[in-house]
Amino acid sequence: MMDPTVPGKIPHESGVDRALDGALFDVPYHVLGYEWSEDGPVLTLLPLAMEGSGLVPDGRHFEIRPVKWREVEFRISRSRHCTGRFEGGEYIPCPLSEEVTLFSQCPSCMSHDIPDPDCIFEPHCNTGSCGASFCRKEHVVYITSFRGHHKVGMTQLERYLTRGREQGADIILPLFVLKDRYSARFMEKEVSRTLKIPQSVRSGVKLRSWSGPLRMSEQRKALERLKERVVSRWKDIVGGMPPSVNIGKGPEGTDIPPAELDYPLEEPLSSPPMRYRKKVLRGEVMGFKGSYMIFRSGGLRAFRMGELPGSVLYFRDRLES
Template sequence: MNYQGVLTKMQTEFGNPIQYYLVFADDFLHMNQLLGKDMEITFSGHQCLNCSKSKKIYRQGFCYDCFYSSPAVGDWIMKPELSTAHLGIADRDLDYETRVQLQPHIVYLALSSEVKVGVTRKTQVPTRWIDQGAEKALAIVEVPNRYLAGITEVALKQHFSDKTNWRKMLTNEIVSLDLLSHRHEILDKLPGEVREYFDIDKADLYELQYPVLEYPKKINSLNLDKEASYKGKLMGIKGQYLIFQDGTVFNIRGFEGYKVTIEV
């Protein structure tokens, strides 16, 4: 069967294992059902996720013009400490930024290759951790806006990484560590204005199981700009990556806005 559409990040459902869905405008694939089967991915064009025009994708599924104009990709997305909606100051669109920034945010520790610190909206738990391929995750503090989460992340980056080693994550080279023990050492590292939100007794540890039949020993990334068509046997899904039997991995999120045909 053939499925055609524009790539967006896979939708997920928390479970044991996590369930993955690749959703197009008129159809969807339940990706877990394709494990152990051959599939072919063929690139056929671009469509900006913001303006829907057939323009080359620049970053994050957006064309160049939309990337530098849409409030959905402002600098404060990647750097929460730059958030200003709590001050009533706009970056690109104050209404949009108020809706997104002025809601509960979680600062967390996650174990995807080694321990990392990160920020997400409370509504994105545990989706954010699934998208990162985290094996375990633990909320540190819940704060009322993105700015406070951002300055907390900046402070904790002095002690923990804020990046995932995606190669180790995909080859399952995961350090075995106790996130709860790290949480007990956090309070003195938090900014003063955030310490009131820290509850030492509240510690919900998430453990995530991914649908992977076999992890590769070495990996090679599929780049649709260089290889417009690829066929392989799907052996696993982790984070937003498809893992194939020959060690090829495909980052769905890295190619949002690309039009593809998938044959299964």
């Protein structure tokens, strides 16, 4: 029987790419997470070492702040493998090191925190508790602005500012408070349907907008007008609401003001950055916004850091933890 405390091996992907000075990218780290804090983005890494034909943990995980980077040069693995899980502050590697695609965890590791992954996007706790603690927390339905492109979303009340930064929004405004995640998702869809506000803004739209003026005052006023529309159409929004939806505070009782979100990136950019999808990344770091690192390499480039968890990064030298 497999020991769940013993990590599996991650396949080592050898590469012929070298650093500009000819050095090999042969110092591997498993990316366990990428998230935003009040001080900017945080990358959680686990040192790895070769064992036979695979990679195994070689020390404790640590956090680095990419905002300190001035130049970057590393190689990214082609495949992604389960990031394991945290329990009581301790890291537990995946015993299988399973390859992953949609999420950064395999179903077994994810089940300890999120028994039913459907609740991430389409919660259904109205038919019975899924066992995930975040589903029972207070949520908000909010609207965000990306240079005048708007979307409606929902998230836990305690992390709405973080959620705005994760998306790279310029400004965020909570509309109303719900008692649980299912209720928030239901009402998010009703606001979208009633007021014709989309639930997403495409990445290309965001990137192209970053070279335009911020005009925060105009964006703030536009969000406030949208909230006024929510108030005026409230009866239509809640008209088909089932009894299982639990509203904590309606739009007139929710007085959280719009929040302007700042980033470690000087805006507006001189030109729209191009998406960068290659597996060797090198260049001058310009800053970070949402999921993206903006860097200069023959022009402005945007690399999606949010896709890194589960990947192995190969550096030429050991990083300072």
